[in-house]
Amino acid sequence: MKMSKLFVQTLREFPSDAEVMSHKLLVRAGYIRRLASGVYNYLPLMWRTLKKIENITREEMDAAGAQELLMPFVQPEELWQESGRWDVYGKELMRLKDRQGRGMCLGPTHEEVITYIAREGIKSYKQLPVNLYQIQSKFRDEVRPRFGLLRGREFIMKDAYSFDIDEAGLDKEYENMAKTYTRIFERCGLETKMVQSDSGAIGGSVSHEFMVVCDNENNAGENDVFYCEKCDYSANSNHAVSILPKAPTDGGFTKAQVVDTPNCKSIEELAEFLKVEPSVIVKTLVYVADKKYVMALIRGDKNVEEIKLQNAVGANEIRIASSAEIKEIMLNNNKTAEAGYISPIGIEDITIVADNSVCELKNFVIGCNETEKHLIGANWGNEISLPEKITDIRLVQEGEICTQCHSPLKVTRGIEVGNIFKLGTKYSKAMNAVYMAEDGQEKPFIMGCYGIGISRTAAAAVERHHDEFGIKLPLAIAPYHAIVIPVNCKDELQMKTAEEIYNKLLNAGVEVVLDERDERPGVKFKDADLIGFPYRITAGKTLAEGLVEFKNRSNGEVMTIKPQDAIDKIISAVNALK
């Protein structure tokens, strides 16, 4: 490819609407352009990289025994009604109507369609197990698209679905996919952490996420990952568990009484005023879960993990209640307290969930539903009864103790590039997808599903591989392998040598660009660095000694060597990819 013909427009400055490095660089280097919020054009450079990631994924999935197919991205409402998700998926599902008025949606994921395919196509246990996958655009009308390709409303995903006759088969395939994923990301130059996670809208029992650790300057990592340095434990904050380090649990009050606590709306102010540790205070928070109020009780020095609370009450949606809503609850119970002074005491008809952490408290402090007053020296079973629902709704904090090996946990930020779920029979039962088992009984498929965000992986790779000059994607997924630059195109020797090198590389199957533009060298070097050609050969003044400059973009190494040596180095690096 000649540089003058390559369809790319590099910008001299970063776009003003981009925040994270991958977004800034991909736009500036001419890989992508925004079409609408969260919707991007993949220009030729980007598309080459995406195809490479897709192909790596394809090779590894095929090698793992999966088979590729392609499902439509327009899906009929009926299937979503069958699975029950038409009503629960919410606004994120891009819905539309066809000319007959029938409901359709653009696929955010394909459990419904694949289950339909299995129901129609798999009749006997003899056809099992099977794992089917596709690579295709997905649509999710995100509440807040951001960070360029990291959170778009349209994105490219590889999604695979496995069907087994029993749990043991699913476990085996789950392991198989976990290993395959690690290999795929490795080949893309990404080190990943496999962490336990909540299974969210997809459903199912067990799930893990593949995180690219991204703890750098711009916070591109949207997830907090807790992990143990001693053992292999690691989990998304929405799922992480821990043992609490020792903290005071006895308030030390000798009798229960209501005391004045002026201006003590926050736990800190209250602890300071009463001269107690926050850990002997019970914090009461009000949430709205699917339009119903929920009170959550947690130890004063800890915070609620909303996903855990959402799961505890079986809700689809949860948010913290507003002060107006709290007022409404109080009024309904003939009370007047503001947030900060509330508790479940004397409150009726509201679901109450307590975190495990409050159970062991003695002589503790809690609100009493009167503004600027608290109850001190309370005990479970006396002044207040322990709620029926006691579970883990606590957000883990760094330094708490690993449940597996009792070492302190650490935290880091991660970009989720892949996700694997054990679905079990959630969809097969709902959609009556059954096969004839060996014993003559009809049984639902045991399913698993496995996703990789292809376009997000590309963006994550840029997050991990860049410097002040631009992108430096690894050879395996860079748009091109190499660039050849004649410093001065009007110099016949330079131009001729560059063309010879270019042709030799081209003939050897190297994906190479010749920068034959009549530009000053600075422009060519800046563009080459920005776009991120892994190898650069420069034909310039060193030709006097018959040498060229050879530069490795990823480690910055520069050497002056014979043209043929530079060519050989590139060819052998490219061949090593296969």
Next chain:
RNA sequence: CGGGAUGUAGCGCAGCUUGGUAGCGCACCUCGCUUGGGACGAGGGGGUCGCAGGUUCAAAUCCUGUCAUCCCGACCA
């Protein structure tokens, strides 16, 4: 949806306070000159100032509404 900000040429911005018929840098076209890290000179093309109302002799500028985009929170590959 709640909180904050911004919409002026492909990109980055000024002009708005104090209304007077739109400008700068980069990019683009032509000519010259230059060629190892985003040169220089001369000339040129490109904008219904997000959109719709209103105030005014006159609106990018003031007022009202609306749309879009971005940032911070709830969603997730």
